[in-house]
Amino acid sequence: MIPEEFAQARFDSYKQKTENQKVLYETIVKYLRNFEEIKGTKQNSLGFIATFGELRIKQLEPSKRAQAKREHNSFGLGKTHLQVAAAKYLMKQGYSVLLISDGTFMDDLIAAKMMNDDKKEFNRLLHSAKQVEVLVWDDLGKSKWSEAKENLYYQIIDYRYRHNLPILYSSNEDDETLGEKIGFAANSRLKGMSKDYMVAVEGEDYREKE
Numbered sequence: 001m002i003p004e005e006f007a008q009a010r011f012d013s014y015k016q017k018t019e020n021q022k023v024l025y026e027t028i029v030k031y032l033r034n035f036e037e038i039k040g041t042k043q044n045s046l047g048f049i050a051t052f053g054e055l056r057i058k059q060l061e062p063s064k065r066a067q068a069k070r071e072h073n074s075f076g077l078g079k080t081h082l083q084v085a086a087a088k089y090l091m092k093q094g095y096s097v098l099l100i101s102d103g104t105f106m107d108d109l110i111a112a113k114m115m116n117d118d119k120k121e122f123n124r125l126l127h128s129a130k131q132v133e134v135l136v137w138d139d140l141g142k143s144k145w146s147e148a149k150e151n152l153y154y155q156i157i158d159y160r161y162r163h164n165l166p167i168l169y170s171s172n173e174d175d176e177t178l179g180e181k182i183g184f185a186a187n188s189r190l191k192g193m194s195k196d197y198m199v200a201v202e203g204e205d206y207r208e209k210e
Helices: 019-033 054-058 062-071 079-092 102-113 120-131 147-162 175-182 184-194
Strands: 046-050 097-101 134-138 167-170 198-201
Touching (some): 019 046, 019 079, 054 062, 054 175, 079 097, 079 134, 097 120, 102 120, 147 175, 147 184, 175 184
Parallel strands (some): 046 167
8 A cells, every 4th residue: 555645656656866866876876776686595685774863872871862863854855655666667567566654564563462362463463564465664663662573573584584575764863773673684684685686875854845
């Protein structure tokens, strides 16, 4: 399901106003051009992350947070726009694609685990994320950490790693803080999968100007 905000997201409507936005665009276009060749390999994924993670900013003294947010902003750069455009492109190519938003999906998984239905809904959600041909994971690491969630991150990412199933993900955490949010083992797997197409960016939030 495509978020309503991004229903019209296309590559030709992506605004390349800054050097960072150009890098994001060029990286995902290159990735899609090579997708057929790399999809069945261990390095078949793509990641857009922050240079200075949200968790790192929150850990600063209150007086320093605003300045750090201004200097290292990773929001509103168009990461999700490009992910949705890529999802649409891959669906047109005949691939099954699942687009999930981290905060909502992980909370739904935990809630489903508590349901009195012999874990049918939980297994349905988990199965879909593990086995879909292409998983597009927006805002990875946004959900509040818990041991149960860390275990689920690893289950999904490790399964996809072992079965050569691509993940296109974005995060407002950096290389290190993402590991703190999803678990270092899962993050290690993910970095290996996306090492050829991983970009760390920061810049001005263009949504604030709209």
